[in-house]
Amino acid sequence: MLVQPGEDGVHLRTCPLCEAMCGLQISVRDGKVHQIRANPDDAWSGGHICPKGTTLGAIHEDPDRIRQPLIKINGKWREATWAEAFHRCSELLLPIIEKYGISAVTAYTGNPLAHNFSLGRYIGILLGMSGMPITYSPGTIDQWPKNLSSHLMYGGWWTIPVPDIRRTNLLVIMGANPHASQGSLMAMPNVMGEIAKVRQRGSVIVIDPVRTGTAARADEWLPITPGTDAAFLLAVVHTLFTENLVRLGNAEEIVEGIETLARIAHDWTPERVAPVTGIPAERIRSLGRQLAATQRAAVYGRIGLCNQEFGGLSSWLVDVVNILTGHLDVPGGVMFPRPTAWSVTCQPQLGLEGGVAKFGRWSTRVRGAKEVLGQAPVSCMAEEISTPGDGQIKALITVAGNPVLSTPAGHELDKALAGLEAMISVDNWINETTRHADVILPGQSPLEQPHHDDLILQFAVDSFANYSPPVFLPDPSHPGEWEILIRLTGLCTGTPAEDVLVEAIDDGFFDYLSYTQGFDGAALRKRYDHGGPERILDMTLRTGYFGDKYGKNPDGLTLHKLRKNPDGINFGPMVPRLPDILGTPDQKIRLAPDYLIDDLTRLAHRMERTPDDLVLVSRRHLRSNNSWMHNVPALMKGRDRCTIHMHPDDAARCGVASGDTVTVQSEAGSIDIPVEITKEIKPGVVSIPHGWGHGQPETRVTTANAHAGVNTNILSPPHFTDEISGNAAVNGIPVTVRPAGQLSSRGGTVGAS
Numbered sequence: 001m002l003v004q005p006g007e008d009g010v011h012l013r014t015c016p017l018c019e020a021m022c023g024l025q026i027s028v029r030d031g032k033v034h035q036i037r038a039n040p041d042d043a044w045s046g047g048h049i050c051p052k053g054t055t056l057g058a059i060h061e062d063p064d065r066i067r068q069p070l071i072k073i074n075g076k077w078r079e080a081t082w083a084e085a086f087h088r089c090s091e092l093l094l095p096i097i098e099k100y101g102i103s104a105v106t107a108y109t110g111n112p113l114a115h116n117f118s119l120g121r122y123i124g125i126l127l128g129m130s131g132m133p134i135t136y137s138p139g140t141i142d143q144w145p146k147n148l149s150s151h152l153m154y155g156g157w158w159t160i161p162v163p164d165i166r167r168t169n170l171l172v173i174m175g176a177n178p179h180a181s182q183g184s185l186m187a188m189p190n191v192m193g194e195i196a197k198v199r200q201r202g203s204v205i206v207i208d209p210v211r212t213g214t215a216a217r218a219d220e221w222l223p224i225t226p227g228t229d230a231a232f233l234l235a236v237v238h239t240l241f242t243e244n245l246v247r248l249g250n251a252e253e254i255v256e257g258i259e260t261l262a263r264i265a266h267d268w269t270p271e272r273v274a275p276v277t278g279i280p281a282e283r284i285r286s287l288g289r290q291l292a293a294t295q296r297a298a299v300y301g302r303i304g305l306c307n308q309e310f311g312g313l314s315s316w317l318v319d320v321v322n323i324l325t326g327h328l329d330v331p332g333g334v335m336f337p338r339p340t341a342w343s344v345t346c347q348p349q350l351g352l353e354g355g356v357a358k359f360g361r362w363s364t365r366v367r368g369a370k371e372v373l374g375q376a377p378v379s380c381m382a383e384e385i386s387t388p389g390d391g392q393i394k395a396l397i398t399v400a401g402n403p404v405l406s407t408p409a410g411h412e413l414d415k416a417l418a419g420l421e422a423m424i425s426v427d428n429w430i431n432e433t434t435r436h437a438d439v440i441l442p443g444q445s446p447l448e449q450p451h452h453d454d455l456i457l458q459f460a461v462d463s464f465a466n467y468s469p470p471v472f473l474p475d476p477s478h479p480g481e482w483e484i485l486i487r488l489t490g491l492c493t494g495t496p497a498e499d500v501l502v503e504a505i506d507d508g509f510f511d512y513l514s515y516t517q518g519f520d521g522a523a524l525r526k527r528y529d530h531g532g533p534e535r536i537l538d539m540t541l542r543t544g545y546f547g548d549k550y551g552k553n554p555d556g557l558t559l560h561k562l563r564k565n566p567d568g569i570n571f572g573p574m575v576p577r578l579p580d581i582l583g584t585p586d587q588k589i590r591l592a593p594d595y596l597i598d599d600l601t602r603l604a605h606r607m608e609r610t611p612d613d614l615v616l617v618s619r620r621h622l623r624s625n626n627s628w629m630h631n632v633p634a635l636m637k638g639r640d641r642c643t644i645h646m647h648p649d650d651a652a653r654c655g656v657a658s659g660d661t662v663t664v665q666s667e668a669g670s671i672d673i674p675v676e677i678t679k680e681i682k683p684g685v686v687s688i689p690h691g692w693g694h695g696q697p698e699t700r701v702t703t704a705n706a707h708a709g710v711n712t713n714i715l716s717p718p719h720f721t722d723e724i725s726g727n728a729a730v731n732g733i734p735v736t737v738r739p740a741g742q743l744s745s746r747g748g749t750v751g752a753s
C-alpha cells in the first residue's frame with residue numbers, strides 16, 4: 001500500500017509543526033494532497049492529530065510560498081536561478097565583510113529550524129563556522145532561563161527534566177497551556193488526553209494568571225500574579241524545610257548545596273509571598289505537603305515561567321521543588337529522556353563545560369548587555385543595526401525567523417532592517433521581516449523533504465525513532481536548506497557562495513560530529529554514497545543508545561531499519577539516568593548555584609514594589625503557530641483571535657465594553673485592538689496573542705494580510721528582561737487600556753503604532 005516519493009497513494013509522514021510529532025497518513029491523488037488523516041498505527045502518536053496537521057497540503061500548495069529564489073533590485077523582486085541568487089549574495093556580502101569585517105554581519109535563526117530536517121542539523125555550521133561573533137535567536141524570548149538553570153544545576157544547558165506524565169498522579173502545570181501549544185520541552189502526542197488520565201489517577205493543578213483551556217480541564221486553577229512564580233516556589237521550598245518534608249530519594253547522594261538552600265528559603269514564608277503572588281499562604285503550604293506526600297508527582301513549568309522578569313529563578317525553583325520532594329529521575333516524577341538519536345543542536349557549548357557561570361565573556365556594543373550561554377537578548381538586534389559607530393551591524397542573515405513580529409519592539413526592528421546594507425533570508429514567504437531582504441532563498445516545502453525530529457525528540461517521554469521520506473520530489477535544481485546554509489557559511493568566511501565546496505564542508509562537519517562520539521568520520525564516510533542530513537541522521541541513530549554502533553551491536557538501530565518500519569519504533573518510557581547524565585565535574589547536582597542565589601536580591605525588591613494596576617501576558621491558540629501559519633485559509637476561519645482578553649472588573653474600570661476597540665499602551669508603545677471580556681482571567685491581568693500584525697506593504701501572505709491583527713510586541717519594552725539570562729519578559733508588562741481614540745492620561749493623541 002505504501003508508495004514511493006512523488007507517487008499517488010498513501011504516504012506515512014510525521015507532522016513537523018509541533019512537539020506532538022503526530023504520525024499522519026497523507027493521501028495524494030493526481031500529484032496533489034487529497035486528504036490528511038491521523039495514522040492510527042503510528043508507534044508514537046497512535047492516531048492523534050490537530051487541525052494544523054491537516055493543513056500541510058495547503059502549506060505545500062500555498063500560491064504565496066516561494067519556490068524560486070527572489071532577488072530585489074531597485075526595490076522590485078524578481079525570480080532568479082539558484083546560481084544567480086548565490087552570486088547576488090556574494091555581491092552583497094563580500095564587500096561588507098571586506099570593509100567592516102565579519103563582525104558587521106549577524107544572523108537571526110528562528111523557531112521552525114527546530115522542526116526542520118536540514119536546518120536543525122546544519123544550523124551549527126552557520127553559527128559555528130561563519131565567524132559571526134554575535135548572533136540572535138528566539139531562544140532569548142523562549143527557553144533561555146531553563147537552559148541557564150540546567151547548565152548551572154546539571155552541567156548541560158539542554159539537560160532539561162521532562163514530566164513523566166503517563167505515570168504521574170499529581171501534575172502541577174505552571175505557565176504552560178498545552179491545550180493550545182500541545183506541550184513544550186515535554187514532547188508527547190495527545191497531551192490533553194494524558195492530562196485527563198492523570199486526573200483519573202490523581203489530580204492536576206494549573207498555576208497561571210489565565211484560566212486557560214488547560215486550567216479549565218484541571219482539578220484546580222490557582223490564579224497567580226504574573227512574574228511572581230519564583231516567590232511562590234520559594235515559599236513552597238520554605239514549607240518543605242520547616243515542616244521537615246524534604247525527601248531527596250534518588251538524588252540523596254548527588255546533590256550539593258542543600259544547606260544553602262535551607263538558609264535562603266528561611267525568609268520566604270508563605271505569609272510573605274501570599275499578598276504578592278495572590279495565592280493564599282495556606283494553599284502554598286498545602287501544596288508543599290501534597291507534593292511531598294504523593295509518591296508520583298511532577299511540577300512542570302514552561303514559557304510563562306521563562307518569558308518573565310524572574311525566568312531564571314523560576315526555572316531553577318521548579319527543579320528544586322521536584323528534587324526536594326524526591327521526584328527527580330523517578331517514574332511519575334520528572335525524568336531525563338533518552339533520545340534514540342542525539343541532536344547536533346544539543347552539543348555542549350565550547351568553553352562552558354562543567355556548568356560553571358562564566359557569563360559576560362562579551363557584552364553588546366550599544367546596551368552593554370552581557371552574553372549568557374553564547375547569546376545576548378534578541379531585543380539588542382535593532383539597536384545594534386541602527387546605532388552608528390564601530391561595530392555597527394550592516395548585514396543580516398535570517399533563517400526561518402520573523403523577528404519583526406516575534407521580538408520585543410519589533411516595530412523598531414522593522415525600521416532598523418530598512419537601513420541595512422544587505423539582508424539575506426532563508427525563508428519560504430515574503431512576510432513582515434523578509435520583505436526587507438535583498439535576496440530570499442526558499443527552502444523546500446515540508447512535504448518535499450525527509451523528516452525525523454532532531455531537537456524535539458530530546459524532550460520526548462518515550463525513546464522513539466521514525467523516518468519519513470518526502471511525499472513529493474523537489475525540483476532537482478532546488479538545493480536543500482542544509483546546502484544553502486553551507487554556502488552562506490562559506491560566504492561569511494570570504495568564499496563566493498557559488499564557489500563554496502559544499503561536499504568538503506559537509507564531510508568536515510560529519511567528521512567532527514563522528515569524532516565527538518569517538519568514531520573516525522573519514523572511515524565512516526566510506527559507508528555512505530551521499531552526504532547531507534540523512535547521513536548525519538544515520539550516524540546519530542547508530543552511535544546513540546539504541547544504535548548498532550556500526551556493527552558492534554548488530555541488532556541496533558539504523559536509518560535502514562527505520563525505513564523498514566514506517567510507523568516508527570518505540571523503545572518505551574524514560575528510565576532513570578542519574579548520575580551519568582550530569583555534566584558537572586564532580587557529577588553532583590548543584591541545588592544552590594551562586595549565580596542564581598545572587599539574583600534573590602532582585603526578587604526581594606520585587607516584593608516591595610507597588611502592585612501594577614494592569615499587566616499584559618501572552619497567549620497561544622491551537623490554530624496558530626507563532627507568526628507563520630496565518631496564511632492557511634482553513635486555520636483562519638471563525639472569529640478574530642487577535643483580541644485582548646480582559647476581566648469584567650477591569651473593563652468596567654477602564655470604561656470599555658466587549659467588542660470595543662481599545663488602545664493598549666505600555667512604556668514601549670501602543671496598539672489598538674478589539675477587546676473580549678471574560679471572567680477566565682485574573683483581575684488586573686490582560687492577555688494578547690503574539691505573531692500578528694500582518695498587512696504590511698510589499699508582503700506576500702494574502703490570507704494573513706486579510707486577517708492582519710496587531711503586533712503585541714510593539715508593547716514589549718526591549719529592556720524588560722530576566723536580567724540573569726537576558727531572556728525577554730513579555731509577560732507582566734505594565735499597560736493601560738482605554739477606549740480607542742480617547743486621549744491618553746498623559747495628554748498626547750494616541751493611535752495605533
Ligand SMILES: Nc1nc2c(c(=O)[nH]1)N[C@H]1C(S)=C(S)[C@@H](COP(=O)(O)OP(=O)(O)OC[C@H]3O[C@@H](n4cnc5c(=O)[nH]c(N)nc54)[C@H](O)[C@@H]3O)O[C@H]1N2
Nearest residue numbers: 175176177181184226227302303304620622624625626731
Ligand atoms: N498551536 C500552537 N502551538 C505552539 C505554538 C504556537 O504558537 N501555537 N508555539 C510553540 C512554541 S514556539 C512554544 S515555545 C510553545 C510554548 O508552549 P507553552 O509554554 O504551553 O505556551 P503558552 O500556550 O503560551 O502558555 C503559556 C502560559 O503562561 C501563562 N503565563 C504568562 N505569564 C505567566 C506568569 O508570570 N506565571 C505563570 N505561572 N504563568 C504565566 C500564560 O497565561 C499562558 O497560559 O508552544 C509551541 N506550540
Ligand SMILES: Nc1nc2c(c(=O)[nH]1)N[C@H]1C(S)=C(S)[C@@H](COP(=O)(O)OP(=O)(O)OC[C@H]3O[C@@H](n4cnc5c(=O)[nH]c(N)nc54)[C@H](O)[C@@H]3O)O[C@H]1N2
Nearest residue numbers: 110111138142400401402406426427443618626627690730
Ligand atoms: N509577545 C510574545 N512574543 C513571543 C512569544 C510569546 O509568547 N509572546 N513567543 C516567542 C517564542 S517561544 C518563539 S519560539 C518566537 C518565534 O519567533 P520566530 O522564529 O522569529 O517566528 P516564527 O513565527 O516562528 O517565524 C517563522 C519564520 O520561518 C519561516 N518558515 C516557516 N517554515 C519554514 C521552513 O521550513 N524553512 C524556512 N527557511 N523558513 C520557514 C516563516 O515564513 C517565518 O518567517 O516568538 C517569540 N515571541
Ligand code: SF4
Nearest residue numbers: 015018021022050053
Ligand atoms: S498536534 Fe497538530 S501541529 Fe502538532 S504535530 Fe500533531 S498534527 Fe501537527
Ligand SMILES: [Mo]
Nearest residue numbers: 111138141142
Ligand atoms: Mo518557542
